Amino acid sequence: MKKIWVWLLCAVLLIGIGFGLARIIGKKPAIEHQYQFTVEVRAIGDFSCVLSPTTLTLNKGEVGTLTITTSASGGFDGQIYFKVSGLPDGSYSISASPINPGQSATLTINSALLVTNTGYVCQLVAADGPIQED
Numbered sequence: 132m133k134k135i136w137v138w139l140l141c142a143v144l145l146i147g148i149g150f151g152l153a154r155i156i157g158k159k160p161a162i163e164h165q166y167q168f169t170v171e172v173r174a175i176g177d178f179s180c181v182l183s184p185t186t187l188t189l190n191k192g193e194v195g196t197l198t199i200t201t202s203a204s205g206g207f208d209g210q211i212y213f214k215v216s217g218l219p220d221g222s223y224s225i226s227a228s229p230i231n232p233g234q235s236a237t238l239t240i241n242s243a244l245l246v247t248n249t250g251y252v253c254q255l256v257a258a259d260g261p262i263q264e265d
Contacts, residue, residue: 173259176205178232180257189242196239199225199255203232207259214262217253219244229261 180201187195201211210229213236222244226237238255245251256262 174207174209176203176207178203178207178209178211178257178259180211180255182238182255187240189240189245191245191247192243194239194241196237199236199238199257201230201232201234201236201257207232209259212258212260212262213238214256214258214264215253216256217251 178201180199183198183200185197187197189195199213210231213225213228215223215225215238218240222242223238223240226239227234228236230236
């Protein structure tokens with residue numbers, strides 16, 4: 132009879148210890164904070180662009196084109212994005228943006244949408260990521 136009580140006591144203790152461990156192991160923290168973060172992987176190296184020609188003289192209504200030729204150095208393998216400033220919206224288009232290094236794009240300018248007898252000082256912006264509009 133004594134053996135049964137010992138076994139019963141051992142069983143109760145083991146079950147109690149098991150439940151206690153389960154509560155300790157499965158216990159959630161009282162306070163939990165979550166934080167967001169961003170990882171940005173930048174391209175290595177650099178790129179360059181050559182714009183040809185650098186001056187266009189157009190008669191009203193003519194369409195002119197400039198070629199944008201790109202190249203990479205130092206292992207740059209990202210894409211190149213373009214933006215034009217200095218011309219009214221709708222008066223120009225770029226054949227492709229973004230492009231890969233070694234590729235070319237065409238900048239087309241429609242003088243019908245520009246003011247006659249006006250000189251426009253324009254800028255082509257090239258970047259290794261999307262360019263935000265002004």
